[in-house]
Amino acid sequence: MEIARLAVLSISLALLPVAAHAQGTPSPKDALLYIIWPHDGQTIRGAFWCRFGLRNMGVTHAGDTYSNSGHHHLLVDVNEPLDPKQPIAQDKSHLHFGAGQTEAHIELPPGKHTLQLVLGDAKHYPFDPLVVSKKITVRIK
Amino acid sequence: MRGDIRPLPSGKHPTPPGGTAVRRLAAIAAGDIAGYSRLMGLDEEGTLARLKRIQRELIEPTIAEHHGRMIKTTGDGFLAIFDSPVEAVRCAIVIQQSMVGRNTSLPRQHWIVYRIGVNLGDVIVEPTDVYGDGVNIAVRLEGIAAPGEVYISGGVYEQIKNKLVCGYQSLGDRQVKNITDPVRVYRVLPDPAAIVSVRHRREVALIIVLSAALLVIAIGALWYFVKQQGIRTAGKTPAVVQTPKAASPPAPPVPVETSPTARPAPVVVPAAPQSSPPVTEPEMTAIPGGSFAMGSNDDASEKPVHQVSVKAFAISKFPITVREWNECVAAKQCADLVSGAPDMPVTNVSWADAKQFVTWLAQATHKNYRLPSEAEWEYAARGGTQTKFWWGDQFRSGMASCKNCSDGSTGAQLVKVGNFEPNRFGLYDMGGTVDQWVEDCWHKNYQGAPTDGSEWLDGDCTSHVIRSGSWMNDASYVRPANRDHYDTGVRYPTHGFRVALSP
Numbered sequence: 001m002e003i004a005r006l007a008v009l010s011i012s013l014a015l016l017p018v019a020a021h022a023q024g025t026p027s028p029k030d031a032l033l034y035i036i037w038p039h040d041g042q043t044i045r046g047a048f049w050c051r052f053g054l055r056n057m058g059v060t061h062a063g064d065t066y067s068n069s070g071h072h073h074l075l076v077d078v079n080e081p082l083d084p085k086q087p088i089a090q091d092k093s094h095l096h097f098g099a100g101q102t103e104a105h106i107e108l109p110p111g112k113h114t115l116q117l118v119l120g121d122a123k124h125y126p127f128d129p130l131v132v133s134k135k136i137t138v139r140i141k
Numbered sequence: 142m143r144g145d146i147r148p149l150p151s152g153k154h155p156t157p158p159g160g161t162a163v164r165r166l167a168a169i170a171a172g173d174i175a176g177y178s179r180l181m182g183l184d185e186e187g188t189l190a191r192l193k194r195i196q197r198e199l200i201e202p203t204i205a206e207h208h209g210r211m212i213k214t215t216g217d218g219f220l221a222i223f224d225s226p227v228e229a230v231r232c233a234i235v236i237q238q239s240m241v242g243r244n245t246s247l248p249r250q251h252w253i254v255y256r257i258g259v260n261l262g263d264v265i266v267e268p269t270d271v272y273g274d275g276v277n278i279a280v281r282l283e284g285i286a287a288p289g290e291v292y293i294s295g296g297v298y299e300q301i302k303n304k305l306v307c308g309y310q311s312l313g314d315r316q317v318k319n320i321t322d323p324v325r326v327y328r329v330l331p332d333p334a335a336i337v338s339v340r341h342r343r344e345v346a347l348i349i350v351l352s353a354a355l356l357v358i359a360i361g362a363l364w365y366f367v368k369q370q371g372i373r374t375a376g377k378t379p380a381v382v383q384t385p386k387a388a389s390p391p392a393p394p395v396p397v398e399t400s401p402t403a404r405p406a407p408v409v410v411p412a413a414p415q416s417s418p419p420v421t422e423p424e425m426t427a428i429p430g431g432s433f434a435m436g437s438n439d440d441a442s443e444k445p446v447h448q449v450s451v452k453a454f455a456i457s458k459f460p461i462t463v464r465e466w467n468e469c470v471a472a473k474q475c476a477d478l479v480s481g482a483p484d485m486p487v488t489n490v491s492w493a494d495a496k497q498f499v500t501w502l503a504q505a506t507h508k509n510y511r512l513p514s515e516a517e518w519e520y521a522a523r524g525g526t527q528t529k530f531w532w533g534d535q536f537r538s539g540m541a542s543c544k545n546c547s548d549g550s551t552g553a554q555l556v557k558v559g560n561f562e563p564n565r566f567g568l569y570d571m572g573g574t575v576d577q578w579v580e581d582c583w584h585k586n587y588q589g590a591p592t593d594g595s596e597w598l599d600g601d602c603t604s605h606v607i608r609s610g611s612w613m614n615d616a617s618y619v620r621p622a623n624r625d626h627y628d629t630g631v632r633y634p635t636h637g638f639r640v641a642l643s644p
Contacts, residue, residue, distance in 0.1 A: 060242030
């Protein structure tokens with residue numbers, strides 16, 4: 001029984017790095033993801049181009065496994081915390097830019113909205129450590 | 142994403158009926174590869190193949206996305222014309238930033254780095270070429286640009302300085318060859334530090350190697366323990382032998398799947414026999430022709446509601462399954478990217494993958510298999526109803542696989558096809574389970590949509606329509622009118638498809 005427990009323990013320990021690897025593609029410590037435009041607190045009339053900034057990493061297509069590179073995801077009015085163990089969701093508030101886009105034309109209804117960028121790896125998983133931008137708030141007139 | 146209407150010269154050449162060339166103001170972007178002959182000397186075939194791929198996958202689509210038109214490619218370079226200088230510079234920045242990503246994994250001497258010049262000027266436009274000083278200056282700017290940089294003329298700068306939030310560094314007036322007046326030159330700093338620093342590459346490589354080594358040790362230890370375990374308490378510890386690796390016979394612990402990034406699909410499919418086996422066709426359901434109100438007022442993308450007539454057609458009863466997909470893989474016509482039980486819906490396929498499958502199926506069966514049009518999909522999903530869901534206006538638990546949709550705990554996970562009630566046409570999983578690609582290009586709403594049930598193909602075709610929602614989306618995505626979109630060539634784990642057949 002003792003041995004069985006030990007085996008289970010060793011297996012779970014051995015699997016730990018596997019689990020971490022399957023999801024957490026490593027990102028450089030100094031990677032910086034940010035929204036170039038619009039600025040936090042900005043008031044915008046109508047549709048706008050949101051521009052994505054990334055330092056110390058490169059932008060590539062989803063599916064490409066070049067090290068130190070990923071693709072952008074823009075989270076619009078998302079309040080739930082990001083699950084680092086799941087692919088970044090795909091729906092009307094999680095916009096994907098897997099073709100390597102570095103900007104997006106965004107149309108939002110009038111009112112306050114939040115925008116946040118998350119960099120995803122080849123399989124749309126967040127990096128480890130997470131590469132996310134500050135969540136900014138814009139007001140659409 | 143980009144549905145705005147704007148008269149474009151793209152596609153149609155701007156030569157008037159008279160046949161004379163047109164003189165007009167245009168933004169010209171010229172690009173070429175720095176050190177091209179050195180690259181060709183290093184590896185001629187490889188460089189050429191990469192260059193073609195970059196042109197096909199990056200340069201051409203990016204120019205089109207920015208409402209430009211590729212005039213010509215010249216060996217290692219390209220020349221494109223844009224109506225708007227803002228779009229031209231944006232396009233140049235996107236190309237440069239994407240190239241950074243493409244180069245990071247390669248040794249420095251193999252980097253393909255573009256130099257790009259953008260000028261605004263009066264040019265003579267012909268269908269296959271442009272002429273004039275405006276073009277020459279763009280080419281000269283490209284010539285003096287540092288590798289990886291975008292240089293623009295004063296004319297472009299004046300037009301974009303208040304519209305495009307970038308850094309601009311003035312390089313003063315430069316005399317360029319064969320142009321009388323000096324040209325004011327600016328260097329564009331899209332994001333001063335975006336030009337990737339690769340000094341961390343070595344560190345990261347070291348980390349990966351170290352973790353790989355750790356993993357090997359861990360697997361070795363695991364294997365050792367399991368083996369010991371197997372000897373001492375044979376057959377008494379079923380719970381332990383959960384992992385397939387541990388259950389395999391005591392082969393040396395080869396470190397498969399140690400690299401977290403470059404991991405090919407692990408499914409091994411036996412090679413196709415010489416004579417191709419008969420294809421199992423998907424189970425098809427005949428849908429009678431008819432007319433219906435397509436769209437809804439629940440979301441801006443679903444407006445306006447419009448009457449559409451659909452001709453009789455057939456659609457697969459279920460989403461395409463892993464079993465069906467793997468027949469295409471065995472025939473070496475589809476990407477080997479799927480794992481999972483045979484009756485699970487195929488997932489993680491891009492629109493391009495789905496097209497490959499229907500093309501193969503049509504060829505193998507000599508039948509007119511294709512993807513359904515968006516109108517056909519919605520018509521089939523409604524099953525003759527006009528309610529919010531095919532069973533009524535209220536969502537009911539247990540009718541579809543979606544997020545937070547069931548009372549029980551069997552929430553967010555992929556289930557096999559046909560797990561829920563079929564709709565009135567006898568179709569399963571028309572809403573929830575997996576997102577389903579259709580033939581249509583994405584349009585942000587139904588303004589100008591066809592009313593004859595055909596696919597809607599013009600417009601922004603870098604993105605195609607997905608329908609149905611998936612197990613990862615909430616109940617509102619299960620509605621038959623719901624629509625969303627995704628980049629054409631990109632795979633995502635909740636995306637599948639079903640096939641249609643014209644009679």
